[in-house]
Amino acid sequence: MAESISLAVTGLKCAGCESNVSTQLNNIEGVITVNASTKESKVEVTFDSSKTNSAAISQAISDAGYVVD
Numbered sequence: 363m364a365e366s367i368s369l370a371v372t373g374l375k376c377a378g379c380e381s382n383v384s385t386q387l388n389n390i391e392g393v394i395t396v397n398a399s400t401k402e403s404k405v406e407v408t409f410d411s412s413k414t415n416s417a418a419i420s421q422a423i424s425d426a427g428y429v430v431d
């Protein structure tokens with residue numbers, strides 16, 4: 363089942379950050395779409411809830427060096 367989350371993320375500063383976060387998240391099995399916005403300090407993710415969860419997504423963002431508020 364597809365679920366969407368929107369996370370407030372601190373540390374996104376440029377298009378490189380957007381692409382970095384997107385790449386990391388797309389590596390997670392079950393992630394369907396990623397929309398990282400520097401302007402809004404926000405990351406929106408759609409994922410298959412039978413394969414991953416919001417905790418794993420938050421963790422991956424932290425591991426990439428950004429802070430999930």
Ligand SMILES: [Cu+2]
Pocket residue numbers: 374375376377378379380
């Ligand atoms: Cu950057």
